[in-house]
Amino acid sequence: MNLNHSLTASKICFYGAGSMAEAIVRGLIHKQVASPDHIAMLNRSSQERLVYLSDRYGVMTANHEESKRSYLQGASIIVLAMKPKDAGEALTQLGPLLQEGQLIISMVAGLSISTIQALLGVKAPIARTMPNTSCSIGQGATGISFSEEVTEAERAQTLSMFEAVGTVSVIPEEQMEILTGISGCGPAYIYYMMEAMIAAGVDGGLTPEQARDLTVQTVLGAACMMTETGEEPSKLRADITSPNGSTQAALEVLNQGRFLELVQAAVHRATERSHEMGNDVKEALK
Incomplete structure (x- = not known):
């Protein structure tokens, strides 16, 4: 399998458009791991932020509910990049929209795989990640834990995404806190x-x-x-x-x-x- 090709063919939706989401998008595009026209970035209210991201990277953006639902339902990969305080409402609303075969990648600090699945109301495949700020210059260190529902192809896609912005360590979820303390x-x-x-x-x-x-x-x-x-x-x-x-x-x-x-x-x-x-x-x- 060509790992980059498997990710390039996927539609990726970033549910949250902060600095870490931007860092990952920058790396994906710079390394030609994903195409801008296959990346959507959503946020709650800041149209100015979305205009900046669209102009700079050529990605699709939305903050209107109907457009957001469309991007979320059509995505192969949904990246949770919202603030922890916004996760409950966002995931509860996301659950009913999920389609079979969609991969959820979480960058939300402190949010466990079991909690994500409980909020979604479905045992979706989850990749829990902990990137650090050096991802913004392609020199990051990211820890990743996978739920048992994640397929080998989905693991490969997740690794390709974060290897575009640095190094990756796959770890058991119970080691995520010590990884946070180090990297x-x-x-x-x-x-x-x-x-x-x-x-x-x-x-x-x-x-x-x-x-x-x-x-x-x-x-x-x-x-x-x-x-x-x-x-x-x-x-x-x-x-x-x-x-x-x-x-x-x-x-x-x-x-x-x-x-x-x-x-x-x-x-x-x-x-x-x-x-x-x-x-x-x-x-x-x-």
Whole structure:
């Protein structure tokens, strides 16, 4: 099977037209995985937003109920991209419109497969995903869990869609929260450290532009080193840490502040919070 062809032939309807939906659409079109005239984007009220998306990407758009129903019923793939607070009403209305053979891909944070199926009122095939913001530049990391109703062809279509905007990990749904703690929230941890590095550079006399450029390239280079060498971070760290050198002195300060423990605690707290938010969404939608 040609995976790209199987997705290109599909009509994809994004139920929600926010920044993450736009990122996925941009990747699909840029990688020629899907054609703009096979993509529809819907939202509740912002006609200005839809005009922008139509003008920039050439996709079909709608926010009138009759047109939205038509696009939803005619889609091979429906991507849930609304806010969690809007999911209950939207999915309850979507359920009766579903046709046999339609795949539901959810990007709604905290919304479990069982909750989606309960709101729809039907055991539809569901792919639950957790992309991160780096999808907007084609460098995302997306976790995907599939319901048992998803076929091999539908799995292939889902993978093609998110591989167009980065890397993909297929995981059991119960691991979605830890994935959120690592890759979903992860860019923020890196940005936070970069803020501190830039501030230290400015304190030391560099211009803000110099400190920013040096920090950005350092982080980018470190990530590329891991990707291209395949080495573990502990090995790469050891390679540049000379005994009694400046790197060792810096790492000793981080160790005194329990850097590793703090980062791990942050990931686990994000994981816990993701689970709490999921329960909140489930309770709110009852």
